[in-house]
Amino acid sequence: MKYYFAPMEGITLYPLRNIHKEMFGEGVDKYFTPFVTAAKTYHFKKREQRDILPEFSRAFADYRTEVVPQIMGNHAETIIWAAKKMNELGYKEVNINLGCPVATVVNRHKGAGLLEDPDRLDQMLYEIFDAREKENLPFDISLKTRLGMSDEAEATRLMEIYAKYPISELIIHARIREDYYKGAVRLDAFNKAVDTYKAAGGAAPICYNGDIGSINMTSKQAEFANQDADRLNGQHDGAGLDLAMMPASIANDSFNLMIGRGLLTNPALVRELRGGEKLSAQELSIYLDRLYEGYEEYIPEDRNVIFKMLEHWAFIHVHFKDCDKYLKAIRKSRSKGEYKAAVRDIFSSCEFI
Numbered sequence: 001m002k003y004y005f006a007p008m009e010g011i012t013l014y015p016l017r018n019i020h021k022e023m024f025g026e027g028v029d030k031y032f033t034p035f036v037t038a039a040k041t042y043h044f045k046k047r048e049q050r051d052i053l054p055e056f057s058r059a060f061a062d063y064r065t066e067v068v069p070q071i072m073g074n075h076a077e078t079i080i081w082a083a084k085k086m087n088e089l090g091y092k093e094v095n096i097n098l099g100c101p102v103a104t105v106v107n108r109h110k111g112a113g114l115l116e117d118p119d120r121l122d123q124m125l126y127e128i129f130d131a132r133e134k135e136n137l138p139f140d141i142s143l144k145t146r147l148g149m150s151d152e153a154e155a156t157r158l159m160e161i162y163a164k165y166p167i168s169e170l171i172i173h174a175r176i177r178e179d180y181y182k183g184a185v186r187l188d189a190f191n192k193a194v195d196t197y198k199a200a201g202g203a204a205p206i207c208y209n210g211d212i213g214s215i216n217m218t219s220k221q222a223e224f225a226n227q228d229a230d231r232l233n234g235q236h237d238g239a240g241l242d243l244a245m246m247p248a249s250i251a252n253d254s255f256n257l258m259i260g261r262g263l264l265t266n267p268a269l270v271r272e273l274r275g276g277e278k279l280s281a282q283e284l285s286i287y288l289d290r291l292y293e294g295y296e297e298y299i300p301e302d303r304n305v306i307f308k309m310l311e312h313w314a315f316i317h318v319h320f321k322d323c324d325k326y327l328k329a330i331r332k333s334r335s336k337g338e339y340k341a342a343v344r345d346i347f348s349s350c351e352f353i
Contacts, residue, residue, distance in 0.1 A: 003274075004258040005028055007035065032144075074110045097110070118161060121158075140168035
């Protein structure tokens with residue numbers, strides 16, 4: 001089984017990737033970047049381009065295979081252009097985003113919006129892989145998808161389409177677009193989709209994605225993570241799925257696992273899942289300090305750095321018992337000094353669980 005750190009827009013940027021790799025990266029096989037947009041202008045946004053430049057992957061022995069750029073687009077020619085640019089930077093794999101549920105993306109027929117028109121999606125994939133073959137382009141193409149737009153029954157047609165193409169890996173988030181990131185993952189539908197893909201001749205490795213939490217996360221921790229993540233960033237609920245409770249076909253070596261929110265909640269999660277030591281308060285403290293320093297180099301102004309750190313505290317605070325008033329002080333901090341003092345207080349005053 002391989003473990004991947006999922007792409008999360010605005011969060012899994014190179015400061016996080018480098019620091020996590022250095023502290024907790026042993027056992028994490030790949031880190032996926034937030035998407036870069038394959039625009040009709042044939043230019044990347046500056047912030048997107050900066051994030052994927054090789055010089056900012058200093059923690060990786062071989063960024064070419066350990067970091068995977070994700071591409072967002074809805075036209076074969078622009079996606080191929082973007083993939084070529086990634087390959088020119090040295091990357092050996094690109095991942096096409098077919099799962100982002102955000103309305104501004106879906107309304108432009110990108111991300112999960114492509115699932116709404118399977119025929120158009122099929123034609124786009126045909127043109128992408130046809131161009132790669134004709135031009136003998138030396139990179140792998142993986143897909144990250146959902147089970148459908150509004151009904152999990154849509155997965156049948158989608159899997160039959162994916163099975164037609166030589167993708168390097170099929171990553172399936174076990175929800176439909178209308179679920180966004182909420183509610184229970186659709187484990188039965190995921191298993192049916194995999195069966196359909198294989199029956200149609202699909203040969204790519206399968207990666208499961210969706211709510212992989214801790215093997216020992218309590219229901220109360222998951223509840224807190226859900227509440228505060230919704231309040232602070234409005235996009236992601238907490239990662240509360242207990243791996244030990246997942247169907248055997250998912251929780252064993254049958255599939256690779258992509259984890260996003262679970263690793264934000266517990267940066268040592270992969271180490272624990274591989275049988276290693278649990279996360280300690282001391283290393284979490286160091287991790288948070290290093291993240292702040294990393295974001296300082298990336299983001300101007302203390303308050304903006306604090307906003308970025310609050311995205312992490314939306315998940316991480318579940319490790320502290322009876323921490324409400326201390327967490328409130330972190331949220332109210334307006335300067336680096338106030339933030340650091342509030343963080344010291346929560347570590348010194350609350351039980352680490």
